[in-house]
Amino acid sequence: xxxxxxxxxxxxxxxxxxxxxxxxxxxxxxxxxxxxxxxxxxxxxxxxxxxxxxxxxxxxxxxxxxxxxxxxxxxxxxxxxxxxxxxxxxxxxxxxxxxxxxxxxxxxxxxxxxxxxxxxxxxxxxxxxxxxxxxxxxxxxxxxxxxxxxxxxxxxxxxxxxxxxxxxxxxxxxxxxxxxxxxxxxxxxxxxxxxxxxxxxxxxxxxxxxxxxxxxxxxxxxxxxxxxxxxxxxxxxxxxxxxxxxxxxx
Ligand code: PGA
Numbered sequence: 001x002x003x004x005x006x007x008x009x010x011x012x013x014x015x016x017x018x019x020x021x022x023x024x025x026x027x028x029x030x031x032x033x034x035x036x037x038x039x040x041x042x043x044x045x046x047x048x049x050x051x052x053x054x055x056x057x058x059x060x061x062x063x064x065x066x067x068x069x070x071x072x073x074x075x076x077x078x079x080x081x082x083x084x085x086x087x088x089x090x091x092x093x094x095x096x097x098x099x100x101x102x103x104x105x106x107x108x109x110x111x112x113x114x115x116x117x118x119x120x121x122x123x124x125x126x127x128x129x130x131x132x133x134x135x136x137x138x139x140x141x142x143x144x145x146x147x148x149x150x151x152x153x154x155x156x157x158x159x160x161x162x163x164x165x166x167x168x169x170x171x172x173x174x175x176x177x178x179x180x181x182x183x184x185x186x187x188x189x190x191x192x193x194x195x196x197x198x199x200x201x202x203x204x205x206x207x208x209x210x211x212x213x214x215x216x217x218x219x220x221x222x223x224x225x226x227x228x229x230x231x232x233x234x235x236x237x238x239x240x241x242x243x244x245x246x247x248x249x250x
Contacts, residue, residue, distance in 0.1 A: 004037040004222060004249040005162065005206050005229035007125065008236025009065065009093060016050050019043050023051040025239040027058035035059065037229065037249040040091055041236065045079055052088035063091035063125070066099055069112035071120070081113075081120035091123045093231075095151050097168045100127075107150025114153040114161060125162040125208070125231065126151050128189075132169035140167075140181075141188050148192050160197075160205045163189055164231040170211025172233060179224050182209055186226035215244035222249055 014022070023041060030039060042063040043051045052062045064087075068078040084092055094117060095110030105113075114124035128147035130140040144165065153161060165185050167177050177185070186207050194202035209221055210231030221227060229249075235241040 002204065002206050002228055005040060005208060006037050006242070006246045006249065007040040007063065007091070007093075007162075007164075007208060007229065007231050008042060008242050009096070009210075009231055009233050010041065010043045010047075010236060011065070011098070011233060012044055013237055014043055014047055016047065019047040020050050020054050022237065022239055023054035023060075026060050026242065027055045029239070029243055030058045030060050035246050037246050039242075039246055041242075042091070042093055048084070048087040048089065061090045062088050063093065064089050065093050065096065067092050067094065067113055067117055067120075067122075069109065069116045071116065081116045081122055084117075085120045085122055089122055091125055091162070092117045093125045093127065093164070095127045095147075097127060097129055097166060097171060101168075107147055110151040111153055114151065118153050118161070123159060123162055124153060125164050126153075127164045127166050127210070127231070129164075129166040129168050129171075129211070135167065135169065140185065144185055144188060145192060148189055149196070152196065160201060162206045162208060162229075163193070164208040164210050165189060166210035166231060172212070174212050176212045176217055176221065177209075179220060182221060182224050182227060186224065190226045213245060215241050215248065218245040218248035219250075 040061040040063050064084045067081040094113040099105045117124040130143040134143045206228035208229045208231045213230045213232045
């Protein structure tokens with residue numbers, strides 16, 4: 001079983017003052033008591049450099065929230081994966097449901113971004129997850145399957161990608177999937193990864209759960225089979241909560 005990864009997705013929150021303070025707080029905790037899991041924070045792009053400086057010398061890693069599929073070029077406002085690597089990132093989230101809905105990102109675009117991330121030496125965190133309507137219609141597993149098949153990078157990168165299962169209806173709502181639903185979704189994703197990548201490579205991919213993970217539900221979620229960590233939004237903005245989620249890793 002791989003070591004668990006707890007990733008904080010700060011989304012569009014934080015300024016240099018608050019973001020720097022949060023990062024310094026986490027870094028100080030991680031320096032004085034080695035966490036029992038891998039910790040990653042993904043601040044907004046303008047905070048990557050100051051947050052990276054605050055995390056220096058601590059085991060907390062730095063990630064970004066999106067990247068472009070091209071390594072450079074005429075793409076105003078976009079950020080290329082090599083720039084993220086140059087800023088000190090080890091990971092980048094791609095295909096978050098907010099990007100899929102706000103920016104109309106397709107599986108093919110997400111795959112191209114994931115491939116670009118891997119080519120730049122970053123670990124892509126590829127997000128998948130069904131909407132409430134899709135779950136109610138009994139299509140959750142089919143939707144997850146088609147997103148995994150369509151969004152995972154093909155070919156070799158720096159290492160295995162990470163997959164994040166985030167039911168859209170659980171993100172930022174306070175609703176979480178049941179342990180049974182999470183086990184079913186993660187088990188299905190594991191089977192797909194083994195089929196697509198081969199058994200050993202499929203087993204080496206960490207599958208995170210995301211959607212209203214909080215200190216009071218983290219231990220139950222993190223104990224579910226094939227849950228190799230969590231992608232945490234709201235609760236990653238408070239050092240106490242994010243640290244408590246990390247401390248819930250079995
Ligand atoms: P949440 O967000 O923890 O606030 O539900 C999770 C995510 O969107 O990654």
